[in-house]
Amino acid sequence: MLDFLFSGWGAFWMTLFMLVPFAAIFFYVVHRKSVTDSGPSTTAGAKMSRLEGIWLTVVFVIFVGVNLGSLKYMPTMKAAHAATSNQQLHEIDFSATSWAYDISNRQIEAGSTVRFSGKSKDTMHGFAVYHPDGRMLFTMMLMPGLKNPTTLVHTFNEPGTYKVRCLEYCGIAHHAMQDELVVVKRS
Amino acid sequence: MSIASTIVQNTPIFGKMFSVDKSTGLEEINAWPALMIMASFVWLAIAGLLGFVMPVTQLFDMDTGLFYTTLTLHGAALAFPFSFQLMMGVGLHRSGGCVGKPVTGWLPALAFITMNVGAGLLTVAVLMGLKVSLMVMYPLPLVGAQMGIWSMNSVVLGFTGIYLVLACMILCYPILMLKMTFFGKKRPDLVLAERSLNDPGMLGMILSAMTLLVAGTPLVIVGTTVMAALYGIIPMSMAAWATEPVVFQYAFFIFAHNLMEAMALMVMSAMYATLPLYLADGTRKLFSNKLANLALWILLLTSVTSFLHHFITLYPNQPAGLSYWGNIMSWGTGIGAAISIFTVLATIWQHGLRAEPGIMAVLVGWVLYILDGASAMVTSNIAWSYQLHGTMWQSGHTMTVILSMSIMWMGVLYHHYPVLTGRKLDPMLGSWFVRLFVVGGLGAAISMLAGGAAGMPRRFAAWNQEGWMVYGNLTFFFGAILGASFLVYAYSLLKSREISSPLGQQVAAA
Ligand SMILES: [Cu+2]
Numbered sequence: 296m297l298d299f300l301f302s303g304w305g306a307f308w309m310t311l312f313m314l315v316p317f318a319a320i321f322f323y324v325v326h327r328k329s330v331t332d333s334g335p336s337t338t339a340g341a342k343m344s345r346l347e348g349i350w351l352t353v354v355f356v357i358f359v360g361v362n363l364g365s366l367k368y369m370p371t372m373k374a375a376h377a378a379t380s381n382q383q384l385h386e387i388d389f390s391a392t393s394w395a396y397d398i399s400n401r402q403i404e405a406g407s408t409v410r411f412s413g414k415s416k417d418t419m420h421g422f423a424v425y426h427p428d429g430r431m432l433f434t435m436m437l438m439p440g441l442k443n444p445t446t447l448v449h450t451f452n453e454p455g456t457y458k459v460r461c462l463e464y465c466g467i468a469h470h471a472m473q474d475e476l477v478v479v480k481r482s
Numbered sequence: 483m484s485i486a487s488t489i490v491q492n493t494p495i496f497g498k499m500f501s502v503d504k505s506t507g508l509e510e511i512n513a514w515p516a517l518m519i520m521a522s523f524v525w526l527a528i529a530g531l532l533g534f535v536m537p538v539t540q541l542f543d544m545d546t547g548l549f550y551t552t553l554t555l556h557g558a559a560l561a562f563p564f565s566f567q568l569m570m571g572v573g574l575h576r577s578g579g580c581v582g583k584p585v586t587g588w589l590p591a592l593a594f595i596t597m598n599v600g601a602g603l604l605t606v607a608v609l610m611g612l613k614v615s616l617m618v619m620y621p622l623p624l625v626g627a628q629m630g631i632w633s634m635n636s637v638v639l640g641f642t643g644i645y646l647v648l649a650c651m652i653l654c655y656p657i658l659m660l661k662m663t664f665f666g667k668k669r670p671d672l673v674l675a676e677r678s679l680n681d682p683g684m685l686g687m688i689l690s691a692m693t694l695l696v697a698g699t700p701l702v703i704v705g706t707t708v709m710a711a712l713y714g715i716i717p718m719s720m721a722a723w724a725t726e727p728v729v730f731q732y733a734f735f736i737f738a739h740n741l742m743e744a745m746a747l748m749v750m751s752a753m754y755a756t757l758p759l760y761l762a763d764g765t766r767k768l769f770s771n772k773l774a775n776l777a778l779w780i781l782l783l784t785s786v787t788s789f790l791h792h793f794i795t796l797y798p799n800q801p802a803g804l805s806y807w808g809n810i811m812s813w814g815t816g817i818g819a820a821i822s823i824f825t826v827l828a829t830i831w832q833h834g835l836r837a838e839p840g841i842m843a844v845l846v847g848w849v850l851y852i853l854d855g856a857s858a859m860v861t862s863n864i865a866w867s868y869q870l871h872g873t874m875w876q877s878g879h880t881m882t883v884i885l886s887m888s889i890m891w892m893g894v895l896y897h898h899y900p901v902l903t904g905r906k907l908d909p910m911l912g913s914w915f916v917r918l919f920v921v922g923g924l925g926a927a928i929s930m931l932a933g934g935a936a937g938m939p940r941r942f943a944a945w946n947q948e949g950w951m952v953y954g955n956l957t958f959f960f961g962a963i964l965g966a967s968f969l970v971y972a973y974s975l976l977k978s979r980e981i982s983s984p985l986g987q988q989v990a991a992a
Contacts, residue, residue, distance in 0.1 A: 306866045306875070307935035311928075313856035317823065321849055324827050325835060325842075333762035333834035343769070343832075347824050354820040358813050361863070368865035371802040393629065418625040419727070421795075421872050423939070429948040431937035433868045436795040439621065440727045445796055447868075462872025464615045464941035466626050467547055471944075 300361075301368040303430060309361070370433060370447050374410075377448045382408060384448070389413045391420035391437050393465050394472040403478045405454050412444040413437050421462035424476065427455035434462045451478045484513035484586070486594075496520050499975035503904030510584035511575060511672055512902050514594065518571030519895065519902075521598055522564050523972070526888075529559035530965055537958035539943070540951070546943035550613040553941055555605060557616030557880075562647050563601035565888045569745055570597070570655050572891050573687060574662075575898050576752065579674030580684060583662045593654035600646025607640030615941050616880075617738070618644070620730045638712050645709050651741065652698030656691040663688060674901065677755070682774035686751020689782050690744035697740035697786070700733040731793075739789030742883055743815075746785075746851070747778060749890045750822060753844050756894055757826065760841040762834030769828035777821040784814030791862035795871050805864055812862030819855050839912025840896025846916055847889035850923050854882040857931055874953065875934025877941070882927040885964075889919060892971060899978070906981050911974035918967035925960030929953055 299305050328336070366372055377384060385407045389398040391414070403409055413422050415437035422445075423434035435445045451457075461472035487502040487509060500520040502512045535552040539545065570593065578585045611632035614622050623641070627634045663684075677684040704724045711721035723729060754774050758766040768774050790808025793800040826848070835841070857879050861870045870876070900906050933953030938945070945954040 301865045301869075303869045303873075303875075303935040303937060306860045306870055307931055310853070310856045310860050310931060313859075314853045317852060318849055321827065321845075324830050325837065325845065328830050328833075329762070329835040329837035333836065335763040335765075335834060336832050338831065343828055347773075347828070350824055351817075351820055354817065358816055362809065362813060365863050365865040370868050371797055371805060371864055374797070375802070393625065418622045419619050419731075423872065423937075425937060425948075429937065431869055431873065434795055434872050436793065436871070438727050438731065438796060438799065441799050443799060445799055447797070460939060462939050462942075464617075464619050464622070466622060466629075466631055467550055467613060469550075470546065470939075470942045 297364055297368070301365055370449070373448045374446065377408065377410065384408055384410045387411050388444070389422065390416055391422065391461065391472075392416045393418060393420075394461070394468040396422070396459065396472075396474045398459075398474060398476075401474075401476050403451050403476060404481050405452060405478050406450070406481055408448060408450040410446060410448050411435065412446045414441070414444045415439040418465050419463040420465050420472070421460070423460045423462045424449070425458040425460065427453070427457060432457075436463060454478045454480050484509055485591075486513035486517040490517050490520055493520065495976075496524055499523070499972070499978075501903060503902065505904060506901075507671060508674075508901065510586050511578035511674075514585045514590040515571040515575035515578070515898075516902050518567050518574070518590075518594055518597075521594070522568035522571060523975075525559045525563035525567065525601065526968065527972075529556050529564055530968060532556035532559065533961055534958075534965070537954050537961070540945045540954055541958075543946075547613070549943040550615075550941075551608060554608045554613050554615050558604055558608075559601065560881075561616060561884055562651070563597055565884045565891075566651055566741075566745070567597050568888055568891050568895075569748060570650075572894050572898060573748055573752070574658070575902065576755070576894075577659060577662050577687060578672060579901070580677040581662055582668040582670060582673035582676070583666050584669070584672060585658075585662070589654060589658045589661065593650050593658060596646040596650035596654055600643045600648075600650065603643030603646065604640055605643075607636045607643060610636035610639065612636040612640045614640070618734070620734065621725070621727050624725075641709060641712060645705055648698065648701065648705060648737075652694055652702055652737070656695045659687060659691040660695075680771070680775075681755070682768065682771055682778060683751050683755025685775055686747045686754070686778050689778060690747040690751075693740050693744040693747065693782065693786070697744070698737045701737040704730055704733040728799075735789045735792045739792065740786065743781065743785035745887050746883075747781060749847075749851075749887045750778060750781070752894045753826070753848060753890060756841060756844055756897055757829060759897070760836045760838060761829070762836050765833050767829075767833070769825050769832055773821055773825045777818045777825065780818035780821065781815055784811045784818065786811075788812040788815060788862065791867065794862075794864050794867040809862055809864050813859050816855065816859050819852060823852065838896070839907070839909055839916055840893050842913070842916045843893030843896065843919070844890050845893075846920050846923075847886045847893060850882060850889065850927065851886035853924070853927060854879060854886055857882070857927075870934055872939060873934035874930050874938045874940050878927055878930025878934060881930065882923075885923055885927075889923065899975075900981055903978065904981060905978035907974050907978050911970055911977070915967050915970040915974065918963055918970060922960050922962075922964030922967050926957050926964055929956035929960055933957070 387400050389396050420437045421434050424432045435447050457476040459474040490497050490500050500516045502516045532552045533556050539549040574585045623637045626632050627637050707721045707724035710716045711718050788808055788811035790804050791812050794805045860866050938950040945951050
């Protein structure tokens with residue numbers, strides 16, 4: 296379930312999870328206190344304070360819980376793990392120039408963990424890798440003029456053709472800045 | 483008669499919506515704000531039309547260059563000369579009446595000129611070919627000129643326009659606000675509803691002016707250096723440090739992020755000030771002023787450094803530690819929001835609400851703002867940022883934050899309108915505006931977020947991949963409803979009626 300939560304659609308449902316109950320309570324309170332009965336309520340101050348405490352506690356617990364749960368899914372954590380363990384990494388270096396990529400190796404064996412390292416040679420570019428089923432796996436931001444590359448560690452398990460797209464607007468042919476990676480079955 | 487009133491009076495159609503009331507002796511508070519508000523609606527009309535062109539170019543497979551031109555103009559017009567200028571106009575009107583000082587002299591004139599001339603120059607530059615999007619994407623303007631995609635002249639013109647707009651937002655407006663609050667003599671005849679700094683309705687205005695000044699200063703320094711080099715006042719080599727992409731990008735986002743937060747602080751404070759006026763039992767009191775102020779302070783303190791979430795996917799060039807900090811601070815703003823949610827709902831619960839269109843627009847704008855806040859927090863989490871950055875999620879977030887704040891100001895404007903113009907707005911049209919807005923605003927926001935969740939790239943003139951067109955069509959559909967709601971609003975401004983009740987009552991109610 297956490298795998299789903301920390302995907303793009305998981306983000307969507309998380310946002311709705313924060314919106315829908317709030318919107319429902321909002322429309323209930325407004326309707327109740329403007330149409331049904333707009334007179335002052337007799338709810339005691341102590342009860343309001345208790346409600347306030349409960350509300351803020353629930354919010355705090357959800358916020359902390361979600362962020363702790365996300366740790367495992369942060370590429371920054373995966374990179375730190377790869378650096379400290381003896382994990383075998385398949386290195387792929389690339390550079391971006393308007394509007395194409397120069398990639399050191401476009402073929403990856405299924406099951407291998409890849410470290411992508413990329414730089415931009417002219418303006419801001421992105422490097423987003425899409426699963427063959429169309430969802431986005433990750434994106435990287437490439438800023439020109441930096442000494443070190445932007446890096447990311449990712450493990451590819453399913454064979455197929457993975458689309459690469461630039462997600463940082465880079466001028467009139469930005470949408471055509473695409474490439475492909477191929478994940479093949481382990482021989 | 484003020485030059486501002488004269489301009490309003492002589493503007494076709496839009497001038498009729500905002501012709502200034504001079505019978506109450508309040509022209510010194512009314513004139514410049516009325517002009518700014520009127521100009522903001524002119525820009526909204528332009529931005530709205532451009533908003534439809536984008537999906538149309540995609541539906542009919544039209545020129546991609548047209549898509550990027552409209553993308554740049556639509557975003558820029560919506561964010562600055564519409565949204566910020568509307569806020570500036572209504573905000574100055576509020577402040578004038580709260581502290582009893584006139585909105586006159588060269589500063590409001592300068593704020594108006596820098597904003598509108600700046601936005602005009604940028605528009606011309608974009609029409610000359612400078613397609614760089616709302617965010618400029620530095621160093622794209624220079625790289626594009628080197629590649630011959632657009633001319634260096636368009637870059638110089640565009641930068642000059644942006645520079646003027648920034649001068650308005652970072653210098654003219656905040657200085658004017660601070661000057662009105664802390665300097666000059668109070669004129670009892672101009673006091674409409676006195677407020678002190680302990681009042682959440684005033685605190686937010688000052689916090690936000692300070693935020694704009696402080697967060698904008700690095701960008702002013704960097705921008706001035708770049709401009710001086712572009713105009714040949716200093717040699718390019720002396721501006722080398724400022725033209726470094728990393729310097730420019732960080733200076734830009736420290737400001738751009740805090741600009742949104744400053745506008746949020748301001749609109750929250752306007753809501754805290756307006757809501758009590760519409761309480762059914764006439765108490766004119768928030769559930770708790772202390773809680774309201776606490777929410778504003780939390781919002782301010784957490785938001786200042788949360789801009790780091792813009793660069794999470796730049797790792798390790800932005801060290802992980804800074805990204806974690808940006809992540810935590812972004813969710814911290816959610817605590818401030820949770821407190822304000824409680825304050826607003828508890829206030830309505832305790833005292834009842836007179837659900838007039840103005841306050842309802844403020845409240846539904848605020849609901850949309852909360853949705854936007856949730857989407858912003860989610861994408862500021864490091865794990866989610868890697869899956870959402872650069873997608874339509876971000877466009878949905880940007881559009882929604884601007885839209886929600888603007889609608890809140892349009893709601894507050896209902897309250898100021900009788901003082902400004904001596905006329906009142908039709909409540910039936912008002913409630914249609916609010917209803918259409920709820921459907922259009924929420925629908926467009928959720929459609930764009932869904933597009934982002936599905937991986938649909940933003941600022942991308944090829945929607946017809948991986949089935950993304952459906953999100954484009956949905957956004958188009960709800961955008962049309964949104965457009966209808968604005969048309970109803972504009973119609974109600976055109977059809978406003980003279981106030982029949984004695985004006986004194988209206989003024990006192992403000
Ligand atoms: Cu690119």
